[in-house]
Each structure stands twice: as structure tokens, then as C-alpha cells.
Amino acid sequence: MAVLLSQCAPEQDTPAQQAAQAPATQASTAQAPVGDTQALGLGVDLDNMDRSVRPQDDFFQYVNGGWVEQNPIPADRSRWGSFDELREAAELDVLDILHDAASSDAAEGTLEQKIGDMYTAFMNAEAVEALGAQPLADELAQIDSLGSHDDLLEYWAGAAENGRMAPFGYGISQDQGQSDQYITTLGQSGLGLPDRDYYLDDSERYEEVLAQYQAHISEMFALAGLMQGEAAEEAAGRVIEVEGRIAQGHWTRVQNRDRTATYNRMSPDELMSLAPDLAWNSYLNDAGLPDINALVVRQPTYMQYVAGMFRDISVADWQHYHRYHQLRMSAPYLSEAFVEAHFDFFGRTLSGQPEMRSREKRAVDTVDSVLGFAVGQLYVEENFQAEARERMDDLVKNLLASFEVAIDELAWMTEATKEEAQAKLARLNTKIAYPDEWRDYDCLRIDADDLIGNVRRANRCEYERMMARLGQPVDREEWFMTPQTVNAYYSSTMNEIVFPAAILQPPFFNVEADDAINYGAIGAVIGHEITHAFDDQGRRSDGDGNLRDWWADLDEQQFRERADLMVAQFDAYEPIEGMNIQGALALGENIADLGGLTVSYQAWQRSLNGEPSPVIEGFSGRQRYFMGWGQIWRIAFRDEALRRQLTTGPHAPGQYRVRGALSNMPEFYEAFDVVEGDGMYRDPDVRVKIW
Structure with a gap:
């Protein structure tokens, strides 16, 4: 499980991609300043602020209002x-x-x-245009040849290898119950829209989206020359009916957050007993998994559901479904008409993005998706400063030391559980900037004249790399983000935090800014990722990464009381009229925000070694600390993109990450003299205090 920092998931489909765990040494509690605060600058562009708003009323607007005003959303962004x-x-x-x-x-x-050849292949628009839908001929012919539900099941078994859509899929990943092993996992899939709610919510907006989705599917069928007019419309309606049936069985995103509920280890025979209407032995054999003796079924009731319903849908309707999804998944690599039709729905309709990104920018995304770590190796050589890695090492040590103290001081955690928490913290591994060993791409042949063939071979290469894991020791050197990725994550099964190179720059990390700003920004981000080890889901794993409940009942009760306050706080935020944040879905990220901010503040205070923090540009150190946090979440959304984030989560929009976390912190109230009646004020009896 990887818990991400970023505010939303990537907006485009990519080919399949899939964290040096030596025990971390116990960090000393002695703190040293990360830099000379007297010599370093504010780290905040004052023009980005809105001084007409009081920080006590809306800290996000106070820190970022000028930036929002001066930085309209680019036409090619949502x-x-x-x-x-x-x-x-x-x-x-x-x-x-x-x-x-x-x-x-x-x-x-x-x-x-x-x-170079992958980039060339993507940029050769003339060659791509001349091919039209021809690159899909073989795959579409295979769909045409499906004559029975048994054929359909065999087709699903090849989904991972061949980059196809199916109602469920498998992968090879670290076993949450035995983190030194890999295991096959089986989970729900099969929807073209972002979430089950798009099919099951009967509100006017979702009905509009479904109507536009049907028109889009119909257009894709016509562009491919498969059918026209009423026939295409009817077939598109059948695709939506199939997806609607699939959505009815899907677990919700809140259910899928539950690491215990989604860890169901069973044998193939037990899977057959669970869902006997589907020939699982044949499926596993055709998938290249004939010899496995165990697998993890993430959503057992869904597997029962889909096994019972898939024969109720005609083979002809399943064929319509697969034709469309083959077109959808391939559209970014086909001629301009397909690219535009794909963008018109998934970009304009679902995300509110007015203009498509340029071909060069889309080429970057595609090359990254195919050769991400190869690109990352060159990116680090040309763009990364070693000083950033060294200062990050110091910051991480200071944060880990502060977490040691914070665990000991927790009022709600029992002593035996504190010992387990300290043991887990001591084993937490950190990866900064880039891997020590680079992934090779020897299995991948790239042809400058074969764009879609390159994408398919890349998918096959990743499939082979995934399948080769079975029976091998877990690769604890593996990274799940490339160095050029602007994000960070915590992996519960690896028990590690990871910070790619591209995030180690302003406003997250500024080598020219004073410590208060950096602790409030990248320090709180580090703390955020560490806190994920102890949030409502991350805490279910121990220091070795194994799923194990090491909390006492009293710990669970007292933690849940605090977490429920946070769920209620975020449930009450209404970014769009009639549409609130899902507090339960965003709980882990909100716990991590508050925990990271709280412990990083303590780390910064300790780093001063009793010396006062200087006043810079009229702002005290305490104020600058919170400004560091506020500015990293500056953001503006188009309405549809915001609606999509509220539906799919798990991150609250940036405005609410600032307001929500700070309104729970007494240190913020002291820094800015927040009092009852101010917009950032929350009654003490509902403020959340976990760390």
C-alpha cells in the first residue's frame, strides 16, 4: 500500500507501472539547525498574499489570495x-x-x-494519422471472435498481459500479511467512469454525464468504422448498461480504504467455493498462474457478484464493452479524431479542461509512462542538486527524533502500544531523490516508427517484470515513483517514506529560505508521510510491514474518538453547493496533515536550541512556519475537476487542507492571535488532537 501526498490522481491513463529497507537507525534527540536562519530569507513571495484578508479568518486566502488572482488556470489544465x-x-x-x-x-x-525513439514515434503525427484505427485491427478481430462466455473468461485472463479492460484484474505485489513475500492479488475493476457513483447516483449532474458518456462511446464506434447512427447509439447504451451492472457490485472507496477488510488470503479452491459460478482454475491457468497456492481477494463480495452476473450479460454486449474500452485505452496513440474525441469527454466533460495539452507535453507523459526510470536517471544527472539530498537527510533525522518524543508524550496511547510504535518508528526506512540502483529496460524494444507497438511492448515488459516476482524475495530497493514525479508516499508493507527529487524545490523545499519555512513546508510533508505509519490504516501494519493489530482496545477507542471528530469536521466542508468533502474517505490524509504539522513544529522548535527565531520581513518564526504550510497547498480548480476530486478523493482540496489542519492547532492560534468569532476558530471541545 502506498499512501500519496498529492491532491489528486493523475488525469490520464498510462500503461502498466508498478519501495533499501535496512532497519533505520535510532535518530538522536539532539537537534541541529538545518541552516543559518539569520542568513536565509523569508521563502514567501509577498505578492502571493492577500493582505485584505485576516489570517485569523481565512489563512489560505491570506497566504495565497494574490497568487490565485495572478495565476489563472491555464487553458490546458483542469x-x-x-x-x-x-x-x-x-x-x-x-x-x-x-x-x-x-x-x-x-x-x-x-x-x-x-x-529518443519513443519521443520520435509519438511526435510523428503524420505517420500516426495515416494509420487511423488500423493498429487495433488484430485486437478488434479477437473481440469479434469471442463466441461464448468461456471465451470471454479466457480473454479476461489475458488483460494484464495485453493491456485490456476487464471487470476484475490481478497483480503480483508484496503480501501485507507476510511482507517478505510476493503474492497474487485479485481486485475489482471494469469501469470507464472514475467511480461507481457516476452510475449509481441519480442526481441531475450524473445523469448528464452518463448521457454525454453514451454520446462519446457512440462517436468512438463511428470513428472506428464499427457502426454508425442508431446502431452506434444503441451499442453505446449497452456498454453503459454493462458498466452499470459492474458498478452495482463495486465496493465504495471508503470500504476499499480498510486494509483488514481488503486482505482476504485464500487458496484457489477457496476462491472457487467463494464464487463457484466462474471457472477460476481455468482463469488462473490462462493468466499464467497455474501453480499458485494462495492469493489475496480484495473484495470477496464483488467476486461473488461478478461471477454470478457475467453470464446474464450476452456475449454480444460484452463484445460492445470490450470494443469500446480497446478504443478508449488506445485513443491517445491513434489519429487526431480519436485523440480529440477522447479528450472531449475525459478532459472537457469530466475535468472541465478547455484545451488539450500540446503534442509535446503529451509526449512527455507517454515517454514517462513507458520509460519513466530511464528518463529519471537522466533527469537526476542534469537537474538535481546534491545539497538538497544532504539537507533532507538532516530534516528527516530531526523529524524522526521528534516523533520519538511525540510517541512517548501521547496521552491516549497505552505504554505497551507505545513500545510497539517506537519499534516501528525505529525500522522506518527513508528514500530520498532517486534510487541507488536504476531499473533496466532490457526487455523493451522501442521502434521510432511504431507508437502503439511501443506502448504494447512496454505493457508486456511491465507484465513480465511483475510476473517474475513470484517466488522471489521482495525487492526492498524498488521505487514506486520516478525521480521526476512531484509527490511523496508512505508504503505500509515496506514501512518506508519516499521523496522523489522533483518535489525537493520551492515552495516545498527552499535551500535559500530559513528553517521555519522549510519545517512548515517539506518538514510537515516528511511528518505527513511518517504519520501515515500511524494513521487509521497505516497503523495496522507493524515495523516489518506485516498486517497485524498491535494496538490495545483502549488505544483503538481513544484514537477513534479523536478520528471521529476529524471525520465530522471535514464532512461539514462544502466546496461545491450540495457536495461536501467525504470525511471518512479523506481521514488518513487529514490525520497525516495534522500529525505532520504538529510534530514538524516541535522539531523546528527543538532545532532552535533555545535561541529565538529571527523576525523576517515583519513575520515571527512561528508565523513563517505556518506560512510555509499554507503556500504549498495553493491551488485553484475548475468546477468539474473539483467535483471529480470530491467524488474520488482521498485528499481534501488544498484550501481545506490548510484551513482544516491549522484550525486544530493551538500553536497556530497563538502565532496569529486567533480568538472566538474568527473564521479559523474552532471550539476547544471539537478540536482534533492526535499527535
Whole structure:
């Protein structure tokens, strides 16, 4: 399980991609300043602020209002914020790498050749245009040949290997119950829209989306020359009916957060007993998994449901479903008509994005999805400063030491559980900037004249890498994000925190800013990821990454009382009229925000070694600390993108991450003299105090 920091999931489909765990040494509680605060600057652009708003009333607007006013959302974006600014900068750095590789005449098989030829293949719009839908002929013919439900099941078994959609799918990942092993996992899938609610919610907005979805599917059928007019419309309606049936069995996103409920280890025979209407032995054999003796079924009731219903749907309707999804998944690599039709629905309709991104920018996304770590290796060589890694090491040590103290001081945790928590903290591993060993792409052949073939071979390469895990020791050197990714994560089964290179720059990390700003920004981000080890789900694993309940009943009760206050707090936020944040879905991220902020504040205070923090540009150290937090969440959304985030979570929009966390912190009240009646004020009896 990887818990992410970012505010929303990526907006585009990519080919399949899938964290040095030596025991972390116990960090000393002695603190040293990360830098010379007297010599360093404010780290906040004052023009980004809105001084007409009191910080006591709306801290997000106070810190970021000027930025929001001066930075309208670009036409080719559905949202724009600090993450997006850094992603844009990383994208331009990567684009330089792609240009250089494409013009390098590199030797066959080298990283530069593969990167350059992949970019060339994507940018050759004329060649792509000439092919139209021809690259899909073989796959569409295979769908046409499906003559029975048994054939259909065999087709589903090849979904992972061949990049197909299916109502459920399998993967090979670390076993949450035995973290030193890999295991096959089986989970729900099969929807073209972002969430089950798009099918099951009968509100006017979702009905509009379904109508537009049907029109989109119909258009794709017509573009491919499969059917026209009423026939295409009727077939599109059948696709939505199939997906609606699938959605009825899907677990909700809140249910899928529950790591205990989604860990159901069983043998293939037990799977057959669970859902006897589907020939699981044949499915596993066709999937290349004939010899496994155990697997994890994430949503058992869904598997029962889909096994019981899939024969109720005609083979002809399943064929319509698969034809569309083959078109959808391939559309970004086909001729312009397919690209535009795909963007019109998934970009304009679902995300409110007015304009498509340029072909060059889409090329960056595609090359990253196929050769991400190869690109990352060159990105680090050309763009990463070693000083950032060294200062991050110091910050992480200081945060870990402060968590030691914070655990000991927890009023609600029993002593025996504190010992287990300290043991887990001591084993927490940290990865910063980039892997020590780079992933190889020897299995992947890239042809400058075969875009969709490259994408398919990349998927096959990732499939083979995934399947090779079975029976092997867990690779604890593996990274699940590339260095050029602007994000961070905690992995519960690895028990590690990971910070790619691209996030280690302003406003998250500023080597020229004083410690207060950096502790409030990247320090709180580090604390956020560490807190995930002890949030409502991360805490279910021990220091070795094994799913084990090491909390006493009293710990659970007292923690839940505090967590329920946080759920209620965020449930009450209404970013769009009639649409609130899902407090239960966002709980883990909100716990991590508050925990990270609280412990990083303590770490910063200790780093001062009793010396006062200087006043810079009229702001005290305490105030600058919270400004560091406020500015990293600057963001603006288009309405549809915000609606989508509220539906799919698990992150609250940035505005509410600022307001929500700070309104629970007494230190913030003291720094800005917040009193009853102010907009940021919450009654003491409902303030959340976990760390």
C-alpha cells in the first residue's frame, strides 16, 4: 500500500507501472539547525498574499489570495497549484532530455536510443494519422471472435498481459500479511467512469454525464468504422448498461480504504467455493498462474457478484464493452479524431479542461509512462542538486527524533502500544531523490516508427517484470515513483517514506529560505508521510510491514474518538453547493496533515536550541512556519475537476487542507492571535488532537 501526498490522481491513463529497507537507525534527540536562519530569507513571495484578508479568518486566502488572482488556470489544465507548477517545470526539464535523446543518434539498445525513439514515434503525427484505427485491427478481430462466455473468461485472463479492460484484474505485489513475500492479488475493476457513483447516483449532474458518456462511446464506434447512427447509439447504451451492472457490485472507496477488510488470503479452491459460478482454475491457468497456492481477494463480495452476473450479460454486449474500452485505452496513440474525441469527454466533460495539452507535453507523459526510470536517471544527472539530498537527510533525522518524543508524550496511547510504535518508528526506512540502483529496460524494444507497438511492448515488459516476482524475495530497493514525479508516499508493507527529487524545490523545499519555512513546508510533508505509519490504516501494519493489530482496545477507542471528530469536521466542508468533502474517505490524509504539522513544529522548535527565531520581513518564526504550510497547498480548480476530486478523493482540496489542519492547532492560534468569532476558530471541545 502506498499512501500519496498529492491532491489528486493523475488525469490520464498510462500503461502498466508498478519501495533499501535496512532497519533505520535510532535518530538522536539532539537537534541541529538545518541552516543559518539569520542568513536565509523569508521563502514567501509577498505578492502571493492577500493582505485584505485576516489570517485569523481565512489563512489560505491570506497566504495565497494574490497568487490565485495572478495565476489563472491555464487553458490546458483542469486545476493549477503548487504541485502543477512544479510538474510543469519538471516536464520542461524532461522535454529537454527527450529533444537531446531524439537528436543524439544513440546506439541501439541504449537508454538514449529508447527514450529518443519513443519521443520520435509519438511526435510523428503524420505517420500516426495515416494509420487511423488500423493498429487495433488484430485486437478488434479477437473481440469479434469471442463466441461464448468461456471465451470471454479466457480473454479476461489475458488483460494484464495485453493491456485490456476487464471487470476484475490481478497483480503480483508484496503480501501485507507476510511482507517478505510476493503474492497474487485479485481486485475489482471494469469501469470507464472514475467511480461507481457516476452510475449509481441519480442526481441531475450524473445523469448528464452518463448521457454525454453514451454520446462519446457512440462517436468512438463511428470513428472506428464499427457502426454508425442508431446502431452506434444503441451499442453505446449497452456498454453503459454493462458498466452499470459492474458498478452495482463495486465496493465504495471508503470500504476499499480498510486494509483488514481488503486482505482476504485464500487458496484457489477457496476462491472457487467463494464464487463457484466462474471457472477460476481455468482463469488462473490462462493468466499464467497455474501453480499458485494462495492469493489475496480484495473484495470477496464483488467476486461473488461478478461471477454470478457475467453470464446474464450476452456475449454480444460484452463484445460492445470490450470494443469500446480497446478504443478508449488506445485513443491517445491513434489519429487526431480519436485523440480529440477522447479528450472531449475525459478532459472537457469530466475535468472541465478547455484545451488539450500540446503534442509535446503529451509526449512527455507517454515517454514517462513507458520509460519513466530511464528518463529519471537522466533527469537526476542534469537537474538535481546534491545539497538538497544532504539537507533532507538532516530534516528527516530531526523529524524522526521528534516523533520519538511525540510517541512517548501521547496521552491516549497505552505504554505497551507505545513500545510497539517506537519499534516501528525505529525500522522506518527513508528514500530520498532517486534510487541507488536504476531499473533496466532490457526487455523493451522501442521502434521510432511504431507508437502503439511501443506502448504494447512496454505493457508486456511491465507484465513480465511483475510476473517474475513470484517466488522471489521482495525487492526492498524498488521505487514506486520516478525521480521526476512531484509527490511523496508512505508504503505500509515496506514501512518506508519516499521523496522523489522533483518535489525537493520551492515552495516545498527552499535551500535559500530559513528553517521555519522549510519545517512548515517539506518538514510537515516528511511528518505527513511518517504519520501515515500511524494513521487509521497505516497503523495496522507493524515495523516489518506485516498486517497485524498491535494496538490495545483502549488505544483503538481513544484514537477513534479523536478520528471521529476529524471525520465530522471535514464532512461539514462544502466546496461545491450540495457536495461536501467525504470525511471518512479523506481521514488518513487529514490525520497525516495534522500529525505532520504538529510534530514538524516541535522539531523546528527543538532545532532552535533555545535561541529565538529571527523576525523576517515583519513575520515571527512561528508565523513563517505556518506560512510555509499554507503556500504549498495553493491551488485553484475548475468546477468539474473539483467535483471529480470530491467524488474520488482521498485528499481534501488544498484550501481545506490548510484551513482544516491549522484550525486544530493551538500553536497556530497563538502565532496569529486567533480568538472566538474568527473564521479559523474552532471550539476547544471539537478540536482534533492526535499527535
